[in-house]
Amino acid sequence: MGRMNGVREQLIRVLRMLRDDLWTARAAPLPPSVWLRWLPHGMVCLTAFGSAVSNVDHLADRYQFSAQAAMLCSVLQGLAVVLALWRPVPAWWASTVVSVVTALIARDHLLDDPHSGDPSWPWAPPGLIAHGIVLLLLSLRLPTRVSAEALGLTALLTYAVQGVIGGANYGPSGKVAVALFTVVVLLGTALRGRREARHQLVEQTGITVEERARRTLLEERNRIARELHDVVAHHMSVISIQAQVAPLLVEKPSVELKENLEGIRKNALEALTELRRVLCVLRSENPEDPYGLGAAGTGNAPEGPQPTLDRLDALIDNTRAAGLEVVAEVRGEASAYPPGLQLSAYRIVQEALSNALRHAPGSRVRVRVTHDLRGLYLEVTNSRPEGPLSSSPGAGHGLLGMRERAVMLGGHVAAHPTLPGGFTVSAFLPADGASHPAAEDGFPPGLAPISGPTAGEARGVRIPDMPMPRPGTGSTAGPSTGSSAGRQQEKRPHDE
Known part of the structure; x- marks a missing residue:
């Protein structure tokens, strides 16, 4: 009986082997022939x-x-x-x-x-x-x-x-x-x-293609340069005012002190005049801002101040008004960041939201701002788009501009699609301006990620679609970066 069972098992194995070998439609194409070019x-x-x-x-x-x-x-x-x-x-x-x-x-x-x-x-x-x-x-x-x-x-x-x-x-x-x-x-x-x-x-x-890439890089660097000129012009104005007021703070200032302070004031005013002339050349009258997110230089005040982190709430409000459901979250306590860092952080978030509007209509967007002793971490993640995709009116600056700004400050930017079909952009801007090495998930060593998809995707783990918290149910850890950033979670998109 045992011998019959052995023969039966052997027969079954042979039949299965024949089925696997002959009853199949799998592709087995020939390798490309090097002789075809001599045909x-x-x-x-x-x-x-x-x-x-x-x-x-x-x-x-x-x-x-x-x-x-x-x-x-x-x-x-x-x-x-x-x-x-x-x-x-x-x-x-x-x-x-x-x-x-x-x-x-x-x-x-x-x-x-x-x-x-x-x-x-x-x-x-x-x-x-x-x-x-x-x-x-x-x-x-x-x-x-x-x-x-x-x-x-x-x-x-x-x-x-x-x-x-x-x-x-x-x-x-x-x-x-x-x-x-x-x-x-x-x-x-x-x-x-x-x-x-x-x-x-x-x-x-x-x-x-090469010229377009080169032109895009030069345009983005030009844009960054004129924005940094605004920051420098602000500081030069402060220097001029302080040099003018300083003699009044001393009871009996000497003649040498007055002359030195007057020279500082004149030099500051001359530098400010030259900066304004440069700004008139660098700044375009109507730069593209198809979604109304407040690009620099728009409106009737071309010499107005550049945006900082305090204006993130207004930026998010404009994005909601454009049709996206946005949830904001702030963690940690804001430090006294340099103006250039705040400007770059604002522009990175602005560009990420603009990309979500262009390429993910109808999606849900989560904006997270984390304040750390080392610097500022930003993350903008959108879910899978629900509406039909339309042609992008942008000039192709996008990620290039984000990376240029981050590298200029010693930071870095990571951008990649998520498994559920969305997209995430993360950036780290060091407060001290020193270069920090980036890990695979875009975080510097020692700073844990605040969202899970990146680490899981790196290991090939299937991650469900991003659960977006409904406005009004989330919470923030730490004070807000702006006057109303902490209230962003209490607003619904349709109430804007």
Whole structure:
């Protein structure tokens, strides 16, 4: 009984193996062949061999050539076709000379044989095909001028042999040959022009992409520069005012002190004047702000102050008014950040919200701001878009501008899609301006992430769709960065 069970199990294994091997539709394609790129060369060589063989038979039977002469002329004609793959002009000369010599030798035989059956002359069908292939290869490789010259000289030699020298007892093939050669040259020229146009288009596209990337980088750096000019101008104004007020704070200031302070004030005013002139050149009148999120330089106050973290609540309100459901959360206690850091943080959040508006309509967005002793951490995460995607009106600055701002301050930016179909942007801006190494999740070592998807995705764990807290149910840890940032969670989008 045990032996029967063993045989049965063996039979079952064999049947299962046959089923797995033969009852399947899985793909098993052949690997790409390196010989396919030599296929055109092989076809030309095969055509040259065929024309040489048929030409031997035609020259021996119709033109009454000897076996040696027929073989020699046919082999030379076939070699001319093969040579055209690498040296089209010498190949054309070789084919033309062989064709003319063959026609002149055949003329003597046709004159002596009135019963030859009127074969095609001066172009025999195999020679006509071989010479046509040579002209095709020449027109595919060389400029149109060279192809036209070769065609014209071929037509002139055909007329000289058939019309001027002439013959007897033959069927004229000159007109058919010239017409065929003309079609072949036109076809080769058209294909060559198409190939060159495609190559130029690819090169121009590559140049355009590089120039666009370079222009985008320069535009973003220009934008950052003019915003930093605003910050510097503010400090220069403060220096000027302090230098003007300082003598009044001393009971009896000396003349040297007054002169030094007056010199500081004048230098500050001159620097401020130069900065304003630079700002008039750098600032555009109407920079693109398609979603009304408050880009710098808009409105009637081009010299107004640049935004800081205190205006994040207004930025989020504008985003909600544009149609996104936004939840804000602030953790930690805000430090006295430098103006440049606050401006960069505001712009990073602004650009992340603009990207969510462009590329994730109808999604839910979570904005988290974490204050740490080392610096400021920002995270903007949107869920899967619910509405149809529309073309983006942006100029392509996006992530490039975020990274430029973060690197300028010694920080870094991480951006990646989430498994449920959303997108997250995280940035760390150090308070001291020192460069901190970034981990895979975008956090500096020792600063734990405040959201879970990044670490889980790095390990390949399936993460459910981002549970977005409903406005009014969330909580904040620590004071707000602005006057009303802590109240953002109490507002619903439809109440805006």
